[in-house]
Amino acid sequence: MDGQAAPVVGLHSRFFWGLRLYLVCTPTAMPILWALANPKMDEREVLQAMLDIDADLVADRQGLLLISDKGFASKVFENDLAMRGIELLRPSFKREKRRKGKGLRLDRLGAAPRPRLRVRRPVPFRN
Template sequence: MKRSDMAGWAGYGYCASHSRFFWGLRLFLVCTPTGMPILWALANPKLDEREVVSAMLDREPHLATDRPSLLVIADKGFASKEFEADLAFRGAELLRPSFKREKKRRGESLLKSVRQLIESVNDTNCIPLAP
């Protein structure tokens, strides 16, 4: 049996939006408000997504420091006091949906207007790999 050439990089992960497991990598994008990717990473799906984004910002620290009051828009998976504190240390603020048990977060009403943009960027940048 031939092993995948991606064996050292890829792994099994769970995609909650599709309710299934997958073999591969997760694509992480940091984009401008118009949807242009300015930073990207491929990561093993077992890695915590907050750690991946923190590592991306460690690699390119000027992306946050050169933009005072940067607003990072993310999904509920990025909920963490530590992650929000890390972003605040970098001069950025996290905007994400609130959980049912939380009160509505400041700026949350803005999320619906950017959801279509986010899905469009994801669909445009997801390139299937040949078997």
């Protein structure tokens, strides 16, 4: 290249060209369902499609509890899950009344508690 530096190509793009991975796991992080979907799709639609495709998984188990984030908030979505026999546990918004399970931590659901990391200062080497 006759002594000139090559142009630097940025790694960040304002466009997202890939797929989004969706996982449904047990409290011990064992994957149960998974899907790769278009990132423009609504995550509630993706989960409903996952449950439609593997309907036997839900039908064989009674009293399933689905823990999610605030992105799954929708009365229509919660009613659809209730029709399937699934209870949705998610954080409440500030404008909502307090939902069941507010402040619930994962280690209380049966997963092993996470060990606390202790940072030690390095001991200076002496002769």
